[in-house]
Amino acid sequence: MEEKKTTVLNLTDEEFVYPGNRACTGCGLNILYRIGLKAIGRDAILVVPPSCLTVMQGLYPITSTQLSVLNVTFASTAAAASGVKAALRAQKNDHTQVVAWAGDGGTADIGIQALSGAIERGEDFLYICYDNEGYMNTGVQRSGTTPQGALTANTSINGKRERSKDVPAIVAAHSPAYVATCSAAYPMDFHDKIKKALSLKGLKYIHAHTPCPPGWAMEERMAVAIGRLAVSTGIYVLYEIEGGEMRLSEPSAKLLGKKKLPPVSEYLEAQGRFKALGKEAVEKLQQEVDAKWAAYRRQHDVALAARGPQS
Numbered sequence: 001m002e003e004k005k006t007t008v009l010n011l012t013d014e015e016f017v018y019p020g021n022r023a024c025t026g027c028g029l030n031i032l033y034r035i036g037l038k039a040i041g042r043d044a045i046l047v048v049p050p051s052c053l054t055v056m057q058g059l060y061p062i063t064s065t066q067l068s069v070l071n072v073t074f075a076s077t078a079a080a081a082s083g084v085k086a087a088l089r090a091q092k093n094d095h096t097q098v099v100a101w102a103g104d105g106g107t108a109d110i111g112i113q114a115l116s117g118a119i120e121r122g123e124d125f126l127y128i129c130y131d132n133e134g135y136m137n138t139g140v141q142r143s144g145t146t147p148q149g150a151l152t153a154n155t156s157i158n159g160k161r162e163r164s165k166d167v168p169a170i171v172a173a174h175s176p177a178y179v180a181t182c183s184a185a186y187p188m189d190f191h192d193k194i195k196k197a198l199s200l201k202g203l204k205y206i207h208a209h210t211p212c213p214p215g216w217a218m219e220e221r222m223a224v225a226i227g228r229l230a231v232s233t234g235i236y237v238l239y240e241i242e243g244g245e246m247r248l249s250e251p252s253a254k255l256l257g258k259k260k261l262p263p264v265s266e267y268l269e270a271q272g273r274f275k276a277l278g279k280e281a282v283e284k285l286q287q288e289v290d291a292k293w294a295a296y297r298r299q300h301d302v303a304l305a306a307r308g309p310q311s
Helices: 028-040 052-057 074-090 104-109 112-121 167-172 187-198 220-232 250-257 264-269 279-307
Strands: 044-048 068-071 097-103 126-131 178-183 204-209 239-242 245-248
Touching: 028 052, 028 097, 028 126, 028 187, 028 220, 044 052, 044 074, 052 097, 074 097, 074 104, 074 112, 074 126, 097 104, 104 112, 104 126, 104 167, 112 167, 126 187, 167 178, 167 204, 178 187, 178 220, 187 204, 220 250, 220 264, 245 250, 250 279, 264 279
Parallel strands: 044 068, 044 097, 097 126, 126 204, 178 204
Antiparallel strands: 178 239, 239 245
């Protein structure tokens, strides 16, 4: 039976974040945090490394969150979450959720070894990476997930030379219990994937694309619109992997029926960080996106054929 989806009409009105915090205006993380905590609930312990989230939560005694939070070092998020879970087991507490919530720097770069070890050991907690594609709270430096060609405070005038890490694919190669990609532009999809992840045993990983107005050099009012452009142009794909099977999520699955997606240039031109990208680089990126979606459509057609005529 298909799971009931959450909408603004049936989303709980209980809030776990106090009004007012230190987030930048238009911050995508602000959306994810408010809606994500509604899915997690009050019986949870968050494990957070240095990040925009640390800044947003604020310093004691003016913290904005109502949940228990353990602030840890950059490299230790998944290791610390493992320790918190072990402490709860020692207390015979099997109801409190442990949720590690880190940025892309604390996940893709500095914290990846702890995350890899936790998955390999079969730890039981949820790890959320909000990916704003840079070290934003320390001045917009490049991270492992910064896209090729994007300008940051420590890239050349031609932008980042290297390709970005595909962190969900790296995590999926470890065969955890659950992997999903999300976007701040689709908060209800994020909400329901958290609920699903928390219902499963083992390590669960959610990677959330998080538009950042100051870091991406875009208008503050455009965070959701640009997040949606990332999905509609096919450059960022929403999916789930469970039991080794990958399934496109609804906003991306809808694109399978379209012969042609909007050009990725619409997404790139909405942000100042890609102004160094030349025409040739944009065309190459478009070809890569087209090839990726051609593969998705072939897989979809094969799956339909295997299913046979529908009554």
